[in-house]
Amino acid sequence: xxxxxxxxxxxxxxxxxxxxxxxxxxxxxxxxxxxxxxxxxxxxxxxxxxxxxxxxxxxxxxxxxxxxxxxxxxxxxxxxxxxxxxxxxxxxxxxxxxxxxxxxxxxxxxxxxxxxxxxxxxxxxxxxxxxxxxxxxxxxxxxxxxxxxxxxxxxxxxxxxxxxxxxxxxxxxxxxxxxxxxxxxxxxxxxxxxxxxxxxxxxxxxxxxxxxxxxxxxxxxxxxxxxxxxxxxxxxxxxxxxxxxxxxxxxxxxxxxxxxxxxxxxxxxxxxxxxxxxxxxxxxxxxxxxxxxxxxxxxxxxxxxxxxxxxxxxxxxxxxxxxxxxxxxxxxxxxxxxxxxxxxxxxxxxxxxxxxxxxxxxxxxxxxxxxxxxxxxxxxxxxxxxxxxxxxxxxxxxxxxxxxxxxxxxxxxxxxxxxxxxxxxxxxxxxxxxxxxxxxxxxxxxxxxxxxxxxxxxxxxxxxxxxxxxxxxxxxxxxxxxxxxxxxxxxxxxxxxxxxxxxxxxxxxxxxxxxxxxxxxxxxxxxxxxxxxxxxxxxxxxxxxxxxxxxxxxxxxxxxxxxxxxxxxxxxxxxxxxxxxxxxxxxxxxxxxxxxxxxxxxxxxxxxxxxxx
Amino acid sequence: xxxxxxxxxxxxxxxxxxxxxxxxxxxxxxxxxxxxxxxxxxxxxxxxxxxxxxxxxxxxxxxxxxxxxxx
Numbered sequence: 001x002x003x004x005x006x007x008x009x010x011x012x013x014x015x016x017x018x019x020x021x022x023x024x025x026x027x028x029x030x031x032x033x034x035x036x037x038x039x040x041x042x043x044x045x046x047x048x049x050x051x052x053x054x055x056x057x058x059x060x061x062x063x064x065x066x067x068x069x070x071x072x073x074x075x076x077x078x079x080x081x082x083x084x085x086x087x088x089x090x091x092x093x094x095x096x097x098x099x100x101x102x103x104x105x106x107x108x109x110x111x112x113x114x115x116x117x118x119x120x121x122x123x124x125x126x127x128x129x130x131x132x133x134x135x136x137x138x139x140x141x142x143x144x145x146x147x148x149x150x151x152x153x154x155x156x157x158x159x160x161x162x163x164x165x166x167x168x169x170x171x172x173x174x175x176x177x178x179x180x181x182x183x184x185x186x187x188x189x190x191x192x193x194x195x196x197x198x199x200x201x202x203x204x205x206x207x208x209x210x211x212x213x214x215x216x217x218x219x220x221x222x223x224x225x226x227x228x229x230x231x232x233x234x235x236x237x238x239x240x241x242x243x244x245x246x247x248x249x250x251x252x253x254x255x256x257x258x259x260x261x262x263x264x265x266x267x268x269x270x271x272x273x274x275x276x277x278x279x280x281x282x283x284x285x286x287x288x289x290x291x292x293x294x295x296x297x298x299x300x301x302x303x304x305x306x307x308x309x310x311x312x313x314x315x316x317x318x319x320x321x322x323x324x325x326x327x328x329x330x331x332x333x334x335x336x337x338x339x340x341x342x343x344x345x346x347x348x349x350x351x352x353x354x355x356x357x358x359x360x361x362x363x364x365x366x367x368x369x370x371x372x373x374x375x376x377x378x379x380x381x382x383x384x385x386x387x388x389x390x391x392x393x394x395x396x397x398x399x400x401x402x403x404x405x406x407x408x409x410x411x412x413x414x415x416x417x418x419x420x421x422x423x424x425x426x427x428x429x430x431x432x433x434x435x436x437x438x439x440x441x442x443x444x445x446x447x448x449x450x451x452x453x454x455x456x457x458x459x460x461x462x463x464x465x466x467x468x469x470x471x472x473x474x475x476x477x478x479x480x481x482x483x484x485x486x487x488x489x490x491x492x493x494x495x496x497x498x499x500x501x502x503x504x505x506x507x508x509x510x511x512x513x514x515x516x517x518x519x520x521x522x523x524x525x526x527x528x529x530x531x532x533x534x535x536x537x538x539x540x541x542x543x544x545x546x547x548x549x550x551x552x553x554x555x556x557x558x559x560x561x562x563x564x565x566x567x568x569x570x571x572x573x574x575x576x577x578x579x580x581x582x583x584x585x586x587x588x589x590x591x592x593x594x595x596x597x598x599x600x601x602x603x604x605x606x607x608x609x610x611x612x613x
Numbered sequence: 614x615x616x617x618x619x620x621x622x623x624x625x626x627x628x629x630x631x632x633x634x635x636x637x638x639x640x641x642x643x644x645x646x647x648x649x650x651x652x653x654x655x656x657x658x659x660x661x662x663x664x665x666x667x668x669x670x671x672x673x674x675x676x677x678x679x680x681x682x683x684x
Contacts, residue, residue, distance in 0.1 A: 070638075070641040070642065071641040073637075075634070075638070099667055100667065100668060102643040102665070102666060102668055103641070103642055103643050103668050106640070106641045106643070107641075131667065133667075217637060218633070218636065218637065221637055221640045221641070222640065222645060224640075225640045225641075225643070225645045226645075228643075229643075238666065238667075250669075251653070251654055254654050254656055254662065254671075255654065255656070256656060256657060356671065359671070360656060360659070360660050360662065360671040361656060361659070363656070363659045363660050363671070363673055363674075364656065364657075364658045364659035364660075364674065367659075367673065367674070367675070372673055373660070373671075373673070462635075462672075462673035462675050462676035463660055463671055463672065463673035463676070464635060464638055464639070464670065464671070464672055464673065464676060465670065465671050466642055466668075466669070466670055467662065467669040467670065467671055469667070
């Protein structure tokens with residue numbers, strides 16, 4: 001497999017120097033990247049992963065960015081990508097957080113041990129000062145054996161010096177004590193970085209060279225850690241306690257008594273920003289005015305020149321569920337603004353250092369449900385778009401956690417498209433019915449998670465995360481991240497929505513939608529005690545979750561019936577795009593189990609509520 | 614005693630981390646067997662936050678039970 005060469009994606013002369021930017025997450029790497037490359041940047045998918053890699057040119061050199069990692073090996077996709085790119089580098093510009101040298105220098109030392117010339121950009125020097133840290137730059141440089149340049153990237157300080165230093169980057173002092181074994185391996189493998197990775201037990205790289213991975217990881221990591229601690233001890237002096245308010249605030253965020261109100265406040269902010277401003281005002285313009293009002297009539301007009309209105313071709317392209325009409329309007333008019341809103345919010349949480357603290361706070365609850373605190377990310381995103389959230393479950397540590405998270409997302413989390421309609425229907429009924437609705441959903445969510453956690457074999461992974469210092473996020477970074485993620489959402493989900501539209505059009509054209517509606521009708525009337533037409537709304541819910549809920553608006557129902565219908569339709573099924581993304585992310589058997597699982601749950605729970613009320 | 618038994622504010626030494634992967638990951642964060650750390654916070658029933666200099670790490674409760682420490 002061609003996993004380590006990305007040069008085919010970027011137009012570069014073969015003799016160009018490859019400058020690779022590396023660093024831990026959130027150390028300000030993207031500012032350096034933009035400074036190196038200017039505006040001409042190529043973003044491409046890294047083969048075999050969901051990760052985007054940015055590359056560009058600096059003079060005649062190629063500059064490649066890598067995902068933020070704490071070290072180079074194969075713990076996850078980010079590391080695999082960073083590993084391959086770093087191992088092929090001619091020079092590494094390693095950006096380190098001056099406040100977190102003990103953590104960051106582990107990666108630095110690993111790259112030095114790989115024998116790659118390194119320039120260290122010691123970033124966030126201003127913050128180190130305000131935290132009362134005194135870093136002896138000359139001493140640090142002497143100990144590591146490479147150039148160390150103090151920077152404050154957000155202010156532009158030191159960027160030019162880093163670029164100048166690249167041409168005479170040095171190979172630093174290795175911490176490795178197994179040089180003989182490494183030499184043997186280099187003779188067989190042909191290069192030092194990959195030989196070191198094999199020595200550290202990296203299975204992928206070992207397999208690439210038909211080698212057995214060595215079992216020295218622990219020994220090497222220990223030596224490296226000891227060396228880094230020595231370096232830090234000799235070069236860093238802690239002068240004072242530093243900023244007390246930030247430390248206090250960080251503590252309050254994870255203490256339940258202060259942390260929970262804080263989290264609720266943040267969620268209220270999310271609701272106001274995405275749920276009210278974007279879902280109503282912005283989507284009203286993008287979906288209503290632009291796509292439905294202007295774009296769709298235009299498309300219908302053009303398509304009707306080619307296909308007769310009512311023919312299958314017309315329906316497929318421009319019909320009620322057409323690829324060019326519904327799929328486009330849904331993806332760009334409705335979902336894209338919501339997704340951008342959610343990613344903006346999430347980026348702020350991430351860059352400020354709040355997100356890992358939320359994960360810590362909710363870890364206990366999510367552990368009970370078979371996941372860990374990290375699952376808060378897909379769960380939050382689910383309220384935006386379940387399809388997008390399902391893709392994000394990749395951040396979870398095990399297959400077991402992903403299955404639980406995907407099932408719960410599909411089952412009990414209403415997406416923003418649906419939420420608007422649901423709120424519109426339930427709000428007029430008063431607090432009692434609203435509480436019943438929310439209570440039932442929360443109960444189903446908790447119960448389903450608890451049961452899955454008991455039933456599924458194996459054990460979920462435990463939380464082990466770094467809590468970075470709190471920081472004021474930088475707008476440029478936030479917009480950049482949001483942009484990259486939104487683009488990749490469109491690329492991944494766009495085709496799925498189009499395919500979903502085609503399937504629904506075909507089902508409608510060949511009378512299958514009506515057949516399904518007739519089949520579901522007896523359950524709807526007998527068990528859920530709803531009007532027969534509600535079955536249509538359920539089926540429409542598969543097409544688009546908001547269609548389903550909207551279909552209920554026109555029916556004359558009692559408050560009890562409305563509540564039952566809304567509970568059932570929320571639980572009933574994820575939309576067809578979410579169903580298909582499950583197949584892509586998992587497989588057919590698991591997806592079918594999840595679909596049937598949520599259908600059965602929806603009708604059982606809906607029926608029970610109907611019988612009780 | 615294990616990491617799950619320490620109280621907030623206490624200082625202690627990590628003596629044994631059982632899981633290989635976790636041990637490697639902790640080494641990267643700056644926490645090694647033999648390291649002196651303190652407990653910065655303990656979420657009731659939830660993660661233990663350990664601190665070494667300015668570095669803070671949240672450790673899930675079940676994992677904390679598998680990490681041996683001594684005072």
